[in-house]
Amino acid sequence: MNKTVFLEDLGLKDYKETWDYQEALFKQTVDLKINNRRQGENTPTPNHFLFVEHPHVYTLGKSGDLSNLLVNEEELAAKNAQFYKINRGGDITYHGPGQIVGYPILDLDNFFTDIHKYLRLLEEMVILTLGEYRLKAERSEGETGVWLDVGxxxxxxxxxMGVRASRWVTMHGFALNVNADLGYFDLMIPCGIKDKAVTSLNVELGQQEVNLDEVKGKLLQHFAALFEAEMIEKQKTSV
Structure with missing residues (x-):
């Protein structure tokens, strides 16, 4: 079981370019697993963790409802935003500057083969991180992700959060609002859940801006502990 995870911070990157890069890493791991099985080999499969910020973009999961996007193509263009239908679970979500997006591309055979546990540990990583800022974050029953003042x-x-998994290899992941422009959430029904608000860490802390690198460091510390992983950092790259 290979618990080494290669970390890459892609900086601000176009959504489609990053999605293609995820797919390439995902395919490499799946193909290696298939080859191992066919050839009776045991070549270790790699694990990756991508950090990225995206320009304004809305993505709709495979089970999502397009009516949860409340604007048309012209209005999206006026907001300098893009839209993609993608192959993760979940409904519609928004990504943009000031948001930490994390894409773990893990072979869960290296950790545990339980998607439910995987999602709960990603939530726990965020909950513990927010706890370091003295925020009581928690889960909301039946609603994947991390919330404040549940109930x-x-x-x-x-x-x-929204993930895809095949042959126990994961892709997509989580989006934590740190310094996000919350006005963009008004253009959709977030995750298809009506009458629930969205917030950002800087708003909760009453700060104009929170240090993104500091938050990333805390997330990685908790990820490594929860998944018993060894993180190896790769240089910023062009995808």
Missing amino acids: TPFARKICA
Whole structure:
């Protein structure tokens, strides 16, 4: 079981370019697993963790409802935003500057073969990270992601999640609002959930801006502990 995870910070990257890069890493791992099985070999499969910020973009999961996007193509263009239908689970979500997006591309055979546990540990990583900022984040029953003030009229989502897995290899991941422009969330029904607000870490802390690298460091520390992983950093790259 290979628990080494290669970390790459892609900086600000176009969504489609990053998606293609994810797919390439995902395919390499799946193909290696298939070859191992066919050839009776045991070549270790790699694990990756990508950090990225995207320009304004809306993505709709394979089970999502397009009506949850509340604007047309012209209005999207006026907001300098893009739209993609993609192959993760979940409904519609938004990515943009000031948001930390994480894409773990893991072979869960190296860790545990349980998608439910995988999602819960990603949530726990975010919950523990926000706890370091003295925020009581938690799960909302039946709603994947991380929330504040669950069970009250003030419930609000701070981190969205949606993943895809095949042959126990994962892709897509989580989006944590740190310094996000919350106005962009008004153009959709986030994750298809009506009457629930969205928030960002800087808003909750009453700060104009929170240090993104500091938050990334805390996320990685908790990810490594929860997954018992060894993180190896790769240089920023062009995808």
